[in-house]
Amino acid sequence: MTAEPLSTLTPLWHTTLPDAxxxxxxxxxxxxxxxxxxxxxxHNVDTSAGANRTVIATTTGAVTCLxxxxxxxxxxxxxGVITTVANGGEPTMxxxxxxxxxxxxxxxxxxxxxxxxxIDATGATVVDTTxxxxxxxxxxxxITPTDVLVGGTDGLAWIDLAxxxxxxxxxxxSVMACAVDPTANLAAAGDLSGSLHxxxxxxxxxxxxxxxxDRVNLIAWTASGTWVxxxxxxxxxVWKSDSASDAADEPVLxxxxxxxxxxxxxxDTHDLLVSGDADGTIALWxxxxxxxxxxxxxxxxxxxxxxxxxxxxxxxxxxxxxxxMVAVLTLGALA
Amino acid sequence: MTLSTPPIDPWAxxxxxxIVGHAPVMPVIERMIAAHTGTGIGIGNDNGTDNDNxxxxxxxxxxxxxxxxxxxxxxxxxxxxxxxxxxxARLDIVDGLRIMVERPTPPSHIVVWVGDDHDIATVVxxxxxxxxxxxxxxxDSVIATVDAPTLSTxxxxxxxxxxxxxxxxxxxxxRVMVMESQHVTAGTRQQVIRAISTINRxxxxxxxxxxxxxxxxxxxxxxxHGAPLTTPRTAGITTxxxxxxxxxxxxxxxNGAVNPPVFDAWINDIxxxxxxxxxxxxxxxxINGQAERTCLRGVRSFVSSxxxxxxxxxxxxxxxxxxxxxxxxxxxxxRSGFMSTLAG
Numbered sequence: 102m103t104a105e106p107l108s109t110l111t112p113l114w115h116t117t118l119p120d121a122x123x124x125x126x127x128x129x130x131x132x133x134x135x136x137x138x139x140x141x142x143x144h145n146v147d148t149s150a151g152a153n154r155t156v157i158a159t160t161t162g163a164v165t166c167l168x169x170x171x172x173x174x175x176x177x178x179x180x181g182v183i184t185t186v187a188n189g190g191e192p193t194m195x196x197x198x199x200x201x202x203x204x205x206x207x208x209x210x211x212x213x214x215x216x217x218x219x220i221d222a223t224g225a226t227v228v229d230t231t232x233x234x235x236x237x238x239x240x241x242x243x244i245t246p247t248d249v250l251v252g253g254t255d256g257l258a259w260i261d262l263a264x265x266x267x268x269x270x271x272x273x274x275s276v277m278a279c280a281v282d283p284t285a286n287l288a289a290a291g292d293l294s295g296s297l298h299x300x301x302x303x304x305x306x307x308x309x310x311x312x313x314x315d316r317v318n319l320i321a322w323t324a325s326g327t328w329v330x331x332x333x334x335x336x337x338x339v340w341k342s343d344s345a346s347d348a349a350d351e352p353v354l355x356x357x358x359x360x361x362x363x364x365x366x367x368x369d370t371h372d373l374l375v376s377g378d379a380d381g382t383i384a385l386w387x388x389x390x391x392x393x394x395x396x397x398x399x400x401x402x403x404x405x406x407x408x409x410x411x412x413x414x415x416x417x418x419x420x421x422x423x424x425x426m427v428a429v430l431t432l433g434a435l436a
Numbered sequence: 437m438t439l440s441t442p443p444i445d446p447w448a449x450x451x452x453x454x455i456v457g458h459a460p461v462m463p464v465i466e467r468m469i470a471a472h473t474g475t476g477i478g479i480g481n482d483n484g485t486d487n488d489n490x491x492x493x494x495x496x497x498x499x500x501x502x503x504x505x506x507x508x509x510x511x512x513x514x515x516x517x518x519x520x521x522x523x524x525a526r527l528d529i530v531d532g533l534r535i536m537v538e539r540p541t542p543p544s545h546i547v548v549w550v551g552d553d554h555d556i557a558t559v560v561x562x563x564x565x566x567x568x569x570x571x572x573x574x575x576d577s578v579i580a581t582v583d584a585p586t587l588s589t590x591x592x593x594x595x596x597x598x599x600x601x602x603x604x605x606x607x608x609x610x611r612v613m614v615m616e617s618q619h620v621t622a623g624t625r626q627q628v629i630r631a632i633s634t635i636n637r638x639x640x641x642x643x644x645x646x647x648x649x650x651x652x653x654x655x656x657x658x659x660x661h662g663a664p665l666t667t668p669r670t671a672g673i674t675t676x677x678x679x680x681x682x683x684x685x686x687x688x689x690x691n692g693a694v695n696p697p698v699f700d701a702w703i704n705d706i707x708x709x710x711x712x713x714x715x716x717x718x719x720x721x722x723i724n725g726q727a728e729r730t731c732l733r734g735v736r737s738f739v740s741s742x743x744x745x746x747x748x749x750x751x752x753x754x755x756x757x758x759x760x761x762x763x764x765x766x767x768x769x770x771r772s773g774f775m776s777t778l779a780g
Contacts, residue, residue, distance in 0.1 A: 121539045137539055163507070163535050179507060179535065199510055200531075216510070235512045237527070254514050254527070275514030275527070293525060294516035315567045334567050361568055379571060403538050421538035 107395040108373060108433040110385050110416060114146045115426040116154065121402070122419035126167035127410040128174050130189075132417050133157075134425055135164025141176045141184065141192075146415075146427050158192035160184045166204045168211060175211050175222055177201025183213055185222050195224030203239035207262060208246050214239045219251065219260060232270040233258040238278050243285040244302055252276030252290055259302065271305040273298060280320040280329070282342060289329050291317025297331045297340075310340065310352070319365035323372040328388040330355070330374050332362040337376055339388045353391045357384045366407040366416075371432065377404025381420060383428070387436035395436055400426050449574040450537050452546045453655060454559055456605050457581030458598075459615035464581055465492060465547055467644065468654050491543035493532040496551040505543065507532050511554060521555075522711040522736040526562040530569060537572040545655060546573065556605045557715045557735050564660070565738040577657035580609035582632065584617040584643075588624045596681075597631050603683050606632060607761050608716040608735075610639040610659035617645040637685040638665055638716065638759060660733050662747045663720035664759040682764040683715075688774040689757045693722040699777040703732070703739070706760075706770060711737035713765060719758035720744055724779050732758070 120138035127133070132144045141158040162180030169175070173187040181198030199216030206212075211222035214236035219228040234255030242248040247262040257276060259269035275293035282288070287307075290298045293316045300307030313333035321330045322342070330339045338352035355376075364377040374386040381401050384394035402422030409416055418426045453468070455461055469490045491505040509528040516523040529548060536546055550559050556578065563575045582602075590597055598606060606612055612632050617625045629641050639659070642649060659665070664687075699721065707714065717734040729744040758774060 119540070123535070123538075137535055179509065235527075254512065274516055274518060275525075292516075293514045293527075294523075361571065363568075379568075402540075405538065421540070423540045 104432065104434040106433050106435040108371075108385060108387070108436060109396045109431045110375070110383065110398055110428040111431065112398060113415065113427045113429045115400075115424065116144060118142070118154070118423035118425060121405060121421045121423055122164075122425055123405050124164055124167040124176070125406045125408045125417040125419045125425065126169045126174070127408060127415075127417065128169035129171050132425075132427065133167055133169060133174050134419060135160075135167045135176050135178075136423075137163040139163060139178065141167070141174065141186065143174075144425070157186050157189070158184050160194070161197065162200070165201055166213075168204045168206050170206050170209065173211075175204055175206075175213075177204045177213050177215070181215050181224075183211070183220070183222050183224055185211070195220075195222065198224065202237050205239055205241060205249075207241050207249060210262070212239065212249055212262060214251055214253075217253070219249075219262075227262060228260055228265055228267065231258040231260065231267050232256065232272070233276070238276060240279055240281055242281050242288070242302060243283070250279055250281060250288055252279040257288065257290055257298075257300065257305070259305070269302070269305045271298075271300055271307070275316075277316050277318050278320045278331075280322050282322050282326045282329070283324060284326040286326075287329075287342070289320045289322065289331070291320050291331055291333070295333055297329075299329070299340075313338075319362060319376075321365045321367035321374055323367050323374065323388060324370050325372050327372060328374075330365060330367070330386075330388065332365050332376065335359060335361050335378070337362055337365065337374075337386075339374075339391070353388070355384075355386055355388075355391050355394075357386075357394045357397070358382060364404045364407045366409065368430070369409055369413045371413075373430075375407055375416060377407055377418065377420075379403040383407075383418060385430075390436055395433070398428060400424050449570075449572055450542050450544070450546055451576035451655065451658075452533070452548055452563060452573045453576050453579060453657075454548045454550060454556070454563065455579045455581070456550045456552060456554065456556055456559075456609075457579075457613070457615075458552045458586070458602055459581040459583035459613070461549055461581055463615065463644070464579065464613055464654070465490075465549065467649055468545075468547060468651075489543045490545045490547060491536050493529065493536060493546060493548045495526070495528055495532070495554070496549055507536060511551065513558065520712075521558075524555075524558045524561070525566065526559055529559065529562050530566050533563075533569055533573055542572075545576075552605075553601055555601065556608060560608070560660075560716070561735045561738050564733065564735060564740070575660045576655060577610035577659040578605075578608060579611045579613060579654065580605045580636075581613045581615050582606070582628075584614050584625060584628050585619045587628045587631065588620050591624075591627055591631060598635070600681070600683075603635055603681070604715055604763075606635045607683055607685065608638065609636055610657050610665075611654065612636055612639060612641045614641060614643040615645075617643045635683070637687070638718070638761060640665075660718065661742070662731050662744060663729070663753070663757055664718040683762070684765060684767065685759060685761045686765060686767050686770050687757070687759045688771060689755060690775070690778060691755050693724045693779045694756055694777045695779040696723055702773050702777050706773065707734065707737060707739055710762060710765060713762040714760060715763070716761040717759070720753075720756070721758070722754055722756045729753075729756070 162178035295313035402420035
């Protein structure tokens with residue numbers, strides 16, 4: 102059978118939760134959602150919609166982030182508690198503190214950011230303070246298995262978790278989001294003033310790309326490292342990575358959203374982007390085609406989180422109305 | 437200056453009250469909740485099923501309160517430009533309000549409780565200007581609380597009534613709540629209220645110990661939308677009021693229409709030249725040929741506009757009025773500049 106020319110996202114499964122899910126994560130045991138009411142729930146998306154929700158933990162605050170390994174699910178919340186559910190056992194919780202703004206597995210270790218600290222799943226300090234200030238964003242760099250990039254009110258900091266030290270720092274005004282090039286050469290950071298910064302990991306030198314209509318909240322780098330996308334207000338622009346350091350080049354505006362873009366994710370193996378907005382519009386983009394999305398689907402409420410599964414075929418989507426949807430990607434022949 | 441367009445239907449957004457104080461704030465919040473629910477203290481449940489609730493975003497330092505509908509976040513201030521105070525944003529308030537409103541059933545009212553040493557202009561600027569918040573919430577009012585015994589003691593000792601942060605909070609508040617006035621004499625209470633009225637020219641002073649305070653006194657004020665409350669007693673003139681330490685409220689009020697291009701250029705210069713000093717800007721401008729006045733509101737370098745047609749008829753008039761609260765403003769220049777924008 103010949104593939105259709107354009108890739109598509111087709112809704113496969115959905116459910117409605119009692120509260121908004123601000124985080125979704127795929128785990129070995131299914132889809133996990135983290136809600137504002139503090140519930141962390143596991144869903145079997147292979148069954149029909151409805152009665153397949155199992156609450157595996159209830160945190161003390163609103164869930165802000167989720168990460169998962171083969172055996173554990175970890176949630177951070179607004180009360181600063183990190184909740185770990187391992188192998189279906191009873192949840193364990195860290196002591197409260199500043200809100201957990203992000204958490205991620207780096208190897209087999211959970212790393213989270215809360216206040217000015219980088220912490221582990223027990224809430225113990227990994228790095229007490231960094232030059233990046235109050236931290237908001239966190240991502241592994243891929244340079245070494247223990248290297249992470251954090252961004253905060255005072256800029257970016259590259260942290261070697263093995264040595265528990267900051268190995269590089271770049272002062273910027275209020276970093277809102279960061280992402281790294283899959284080839285591990287560059288980092289991208291969006292700031293409060295509406296600039297995108299492309300920075301070399303090696304020396305923290307880089308380029309500032311200005312002109313976004315407001316703070317740059319969301320950044321994604323496509324799988325090949327060819328394109329970096331950044332969203333601010335209702336605009337998404339993409340830069341070709343190899344020319345983005347040349348400030349004379351113009352970014353390409355992806356045209357399709359009429360409301361604020363609230364979520365953005367890149368596919369892990371193909372140069373595709375998915376964005377969601379405050380109106381519930383989900384757009385699938387091939388970065389080379391800027392005139393319109395190659396596929397659009399609709400959900401209810403503002404899109405709060407997007408997450409590809411480990412096979413890169415199913416996309417989990419959660420919204421402010423508590424709607425959770427899984428859509429299946431069918432790759433097109435051309436884009 | 438940033439000119440932005442508010443949501444098409446501002447009334448669909450959740451109203452937000454900012455409350456700040458050097459006196460106990462909890463009694464005021466409890467009054468708001470009680471007045472709102474009509475059932476006493478109770479914020480409603482937290483699972484989104486109760487649509488008649490008041491939610492609290494607590495950004496005060498120290499021990500946090502808790503309970504359904506209560507979210508405590510430490511203050512986080514972000515900068516757009518290094519060492520520039522005029523375009524800072526409170527990231528914790530953006531995060532917190534989004535968490536509270538982006539739910540299946542948002543609360544019907546939100547109180548943002550900020551610490552008494554926080555910069556109120558940055559808080560207001562964040563609530564008014566953040567693009568994500570613009571579609572979710574609308575600023576209903578700023579309420580400041582003061583402690584009557586403390587203020588009366590300061591007056592008796594000839595000490596300044598307020599420090600800079602507190603004076604700014606009082607100057608731009610839509611309501612000033614005089615707390616604990618039962619502990620001072622009636623004469624002293626009047627002294628305190630008179631002293632506050634020299635700082636606040638844009639709101640009402642309320643003594644909940646003596647005045648009956650209902651829901652309409654604290655909520656649905658819509659104080660930052662439409663014409664400013666302040667007007668001089670005599671029509672056709674402009675006035676300015678000197679407050680302590682360079683803090684002042686300038687009111688320009690004329691029975692006439694402005695020339696739009698001239699006014700736009702002038703207000704742009706005023707805002708850009710005073711962006712670090714403007715704490716509150718609000719106006720309603722008559723424009724020849726237009727049935728409705730154009731309303732302005734802003735703080736620091738942010739200004740937005742809307743048509744007065746959004747307001748009930750009884751709130752409208754045919755005058756042009758502009759009030760600016762700020763530090764070290766050049767009142768004569770603003771006064772003459774405003775007059776120069778009048779049409780014909």
